[in-house]
Amino acid sequence: MDPVRNPFAPGAGQRPPELAGRDRELDAFEIVLERVARGRPERSLVLTGLRGVGKTVLLGELRSMTVRAGWGAGKIEARPDADLRRPLSAALHRAIRDLAVRHPDADRVDEVLGVLKAFALRSAPDGAKLRDRWQPGIDVAVRSGRADSGDIEIDLVELFTEVAALAADLEAGVAVLIDEMQDLRPDDISALCAACHELSQSRSPLVVVGAGLPHLPAVLSASKSYSERLFTYVRIGQLDREDADFALLAPAEREDASFDADALDLLYEASGGYPYFVQAYGKAAWDAAPRSPIGPADVKMAAPEAEAELAVGFFGSRFERATPAEREYLRAMAELTGGRDEPVGTSGIADHLQRRASSLSPARDSLMKKGLVFSAQRGQIAFTVPHFGRYLLAQG
Numbered sequence: 001m002d003p004v005r006n007p008f009a010p011g012a013g014q015r016p017p018e019l020a021g022r023d024r025e026l027d028a029f030e031i032v033l034e035r036v037a038r039g040r041p042e043r044s045l046v047l048t049g050l051r052g053v054g055k056t057v058l059l060g061e062l063r064s065m066t067v068r069a070g071w072g073a074g075k076i077e078a079r080p081d082a083d084l085r086r087p088l089s090a091a092l093h094r095a096i097r098d099l100a101v102r103h104p105d106a107d108r109v110d111e112v113l114g115v116l117k118a119f120a121l122r123s124a125p126d127g128a129k130l131r132d133r134w135q136p137g138i139d140v141a142v143r144s145g146r147a148d149s150g151d152i153e154i155d156l157v158e159l160f161t162e163v164a165a166l167a168a169d170l171e172a173g174v175a176v177l178i179d180e181m182q183d184l185r186p187d188d189i190s191a192l193c194a195a196c197h198e199l200s201q202s203r204s205p206l207v208v209v210g211a212g213l214p215h216l217p218a219v220l221s222a223s224k225s226y227s228e229r230l231f232t233y234v235r236i237g238q239l240d241r242e243d244a245d246f247a248l249l250a251p252a253e254r255e256d257a258s259f260d261a262d263a264l265d266l267l268y269e270a271s272g273g274y275p276y277f278v279q280a281y282g283k284a285a286w287d288a289a290p291r292s293p294i295g296p297a298d299v300k301m302a303a304p305e306a307e308a309e310l311a312v313g314f315f316g317s318r319f320e321r322a323t324p325a326e327r328e329y330l331r332a333m334a335e336l337t338g339g340r341d342e343p344v345g346t347s348g349i350a351d352h353l354q355r356r357a358s359s360l361s362p363a364r365d366s367l368m369k370k371g372l373v374f375s376a377q378r379g380q381i382a383f384t385v386p387h388f389g390r391y392l393l394a395q396g
Contacts, residue, residue, distance in 0.1 A: 007251035021243030114143030173205030
């Protein structure tokens with residue numbers, strides 16, 4: 001079939017597979033926007049799940065919803081060991097600009113921007129030379145005395161309070177969206193929790209929407225014991241059969257094409273319902289099929305192409321980041337699970353490799369920092385990437 005019309009190519013289609021089956025999450029967030037804008041108490045939101053389940057795409061859709069609601073919105077991607085002030089300053093600058101176009105008092109907007117600039121400039125260490133100081137590109141005078149103490153917890157509370165008050169002038173709100181939230185530094189996680197706690201107490205119209213790996217709730221809980229009261233946790237997983245079929249059939253129907261029932265059976269078995277894989281196998285099947293409806297023979301012909309693409313772009317790119325010691329650890333996990341997406345005991349890995357558990361800790365901790373594995377529960381470890389064990393076993 002015509003590859004130019006392929007609705008499963010990246011960026012194609014009006015509703016990507018990652019959003020199929022996410023109506024419940026979208027509807028719930030719509031209610032959050034309404035409640036917060038009306039000054040009613042509501043928790044911030046945390047999305048968790050494995051790689052490839054569509055967290056980032058869903059986060060982007062939530063951002064679009066905030067903008068359509070007249071809110072200010074800013075989105076960042078956390079990076080390991082990176083300072084929060086710079087990306088957060090840029091995100092909030094964007095959110096304030098969203099609000100500024102409707103705000104009747106330009107001086108009030110400039111005042112909040114001045115506080116934001118003061119917060120941003122504290123990203124430079126004390127005593128840094130002028131040429132080494134980061135300039136945030138906020139073209140207003142600095143407003144000293146708020147959000148510039150240098151203590152990220154104090155400053156974040158004060159900054160969020162100022163930005164939320166600006167939104168309240170318009171009976172709107174602000175959303176701060178943070179992808180890969182588990183990669184924030186411990187001090188920054190603690191500061192975010194403290195700021196969310198303060199905002200919930202004052203019913204200020206600002207919400208944090210985080211997305212991260214399955215162990216993110218544990219990261220938040222380790223930072224602040226009260227974090228479970230601050231956030232609504234939503235687990236994002238693979239699609240059920242009905243939603244996975246819809247993710248394939250709806251885009252195809254827009255191109256006057258379809259899949260037959262046997263093809264859908266094979267595609268669900270191959271993809272496991274993980275949205276990223278649904279899209280990869282759907283794209284390959286479309287390109288392989290000479291005509292509609294796409295049948296099981298087309299899926300079987302396309303499977304090696306989809307798997308080769310996943311091996312390079314999804315699995316291989318992550319495996320290449322691992323050191324030889326880390327790869328040994330990953331392969332041991334794959335062998336012990338038989339390639340299944342399930343956790344394995346760390347003591348079992350040590351026994352399998354005939355090594356002391358303590359000698360494997362550096363490799364395990366580094367893999368966790370790289371986001372390749374996570375601690376499912378105490379004494380257990382699991383892949384963050386679906387089907388990664390199956391991929392490793394196939395490599396021999």
